[in-house]
Amino acid sequence: MRILSGIQPSGTIHIGNYFGMIKKMVESQNDGELFAFIASYHALTSVKDKEFLERNIFEAAVNFLALGMDPEKSTFWVQHDVKEVLELYWLLSNHTSMGLLERAHSYKDKTTRGIQANHGLFSYPVLMAADILLFDSNIVPVGKDQIQHVEMTRDIATSFNHTYGDILVLPESKVDENVATVPGTDGAKMSKSYNNTIDMFGPAKTIKKQVMGIVTDSKELNEAKEWENCNIYTLSKLFMKEDELASLRQRYATPGEGYGHFKMTLLDKINEHFEPYAQKREHLLNNPKEVKDILAFGASKAKKIAAAKMEIIRDAVGLI
């Protein structure tokens, strides 16, 4: 069984990415063959700054490796090191109806947020389909926001197979219902490109500022608070066990504490959770050559599979 996951180097990786994807991805290394890549081409839909992109590709690699990505056991590479994906993207484009792309939620969400509505952003799901189909992926672990893209991949592959025979493997998405969408500090989906993220690593001051910026209602210290729709509580659920949550709910119900107190509790939990990975991360940050070699090794493994698959696909469509 092949499992495929990608993350865009479009900003600093956040706790939504971690719980929505990275954690399960790392765990899945024992369940099947993991293919994980840094989606550098995808990131160009929102990133137009060379240094920023290079830095984020490197940091994404460092964070993944620190959090448990095993480059021997799995295949871990940067998307643009395996260019076959762009060829497949074009071939698949000719099996993708305009209507399908027009229905994509992610495109609508991003353009509403002011990200430029260019063709790259519009056709992003086709590139994602190419990522998935090039490696005969069976399972794609994703956050809720990406389920539709995996469905689109199935539609595109079905259309392609209908024309050329049984060539592409239909993937399935896998969502952990417990953490389907991690909210950002403003309550909307936490996203690198929405400026509402909470980091896992980095300066303690930055993380503190992000946590302190979580939006709440305006209840006073001497009022009881409601945990049900509180962003602090929703985020705390990711880090606390039921007994800790029960005592947190008790604190919400008892007047005398403000949201600042609940935020500090959450902040401690976040720092505690990621502390064990910090040392490895530090080491990798200081040894870029090591990271580069790991990625080159991953790219060579991925390239072999991609090249073989493209041979079959080219042959099928008449490009030989």
Ligand code: ATP
């Ligand atoms: P961007 O704003 O550039 O789209 P992003 O934060 O949405 O960035 P992606 O690179 O698009 O991150 O997604 C990487 C993975 O993280 C995907 O599997 C996605 O489903 C998951 N993910 C992203 N945001 C969240 C979230 N808030 N909660 C849970 N999972 C998430």
Ligand code: MG
């Ligand atoms: Mg996204």
